[in-house]
Amino acid sequence: xxxxxxxxxxxxxxxxxGDVPAVILRAxxxxxxxxxxxxxxxxxxxVIEGEPFDRxxxxxxxxxxxxxxxxxxxxxxxxxxxxxxxxxxxxVERYEDGEPETFVFDARPSxxxxxxxxxxxxxxxxDEVIDEAGRPPDSIRFGGDGGEGDGGFEGR
Numbered sequence: 001x002x003x004x005x006x007x008x009x010x011x012x013x014x015x016x017x018g019d020v021p022a023v024i025l026r027a028x029x030x031x032x033x034x035x036x037x038x039x040x041x042x043x044x045x046x047v048i049e050g051e052p053f054d055r056x057x058x059x060x061x062x063x064x065x066x067x068x069x070x071x072x073x074x075x076x077x078x079x080x081x082x083x084x085x086x087x088x089x090x091x092v093e094r095y096e097d098g099e100p101e102t103f104v105f106d107a108r109p110s111x112x113x114x115x116x117x118x119x120x121x122x123x124x125x126x127d128e129v130i131d132e133a134g135r136p137p138d139s140i141r142f143g144g145d146g147g148e149g150d151g152g153f154e155g156r
Contacts, residue, residue: 002077002124003027007117009142010045023113025078027125030134034078034086040110047117059114070094074102076116078109078125081132088112 005027012019013033021041022033036044043057056064066072071094080087088109094101107115116123 001127002079003127003130005032005078005123005125007044007048007113007123010041010048011142023110024140025123025125027130028134029137030130031137031140032078032125032130032134033140034109034113034133036110036113040114043114044110044117047114059111059118063115063118066092070096071103073115073119073121075122075124076107076112078112078123078129080126081129086129086133090115 005025007023008026008031009024011022011024013022013035015035020035021038022035023041023044025032025034043059046053053060063073071092074091074093077089077091078086079089086109088107088111090105090107090112092103092105094103113123115121
C-alpha cells in the first residue's frame with residue numbers, strides 16, 4: 001500500500017562521522033529521513049523556501065523541457081529500500097491527440113523529490129519503506145524555532 005507524503009523540511013541529520021543533509025518526509029504517522037548530497041539538499045531547500053537561483057538548475061531545466069514536449073510529472077513514488085538505499089520512480093504523463101500516454105522512470109529519490117517540490121505533484125511512500133525507515137515524531141527534533149520545515153533536524 002502507498003501513502004501520500006509531505007516534504008516537511010531539509011536539514012542535517014546526525015550520523016557517524018558528522019552531520020549529513022537529508023530531506024524529511026511525513027507519511028502515515030512517521031517521519032522518513034532520506035539522506036542526500038549537499039547539492040541536492042540545496043536544490044530542494046531553495047524551492048521549499050521560495051528562493052530562486054539566478055540560473056535554472058538541472059531539475060528546473062528538466063521540468064521546462066518536459067513541459068515543452070507536452071509532458072508533466074504526475075507523481076513521485078519512494079517505493080523500495082534495499083541495503084540502506086532508497087529507490088524512487090517518477091510517473092510522467094504526456095497527451096498526444098488528446099490521449100494520455102504514461103511513462104515510469106527509475107530515479108534517485110533526491111532527484112525525484114527535487115522534481116516533486118518544483119511541480120507540486122504528489123509524493124507517495126510504500127508501507128515497506130515507512131516500516132523500515134520511518135521514525136516516530138518524537139525521535140526527530142527540528143532546529144530553529146522548533147517547527148517543521150525550518151531547515152534542520154536531529155535524529156535520535
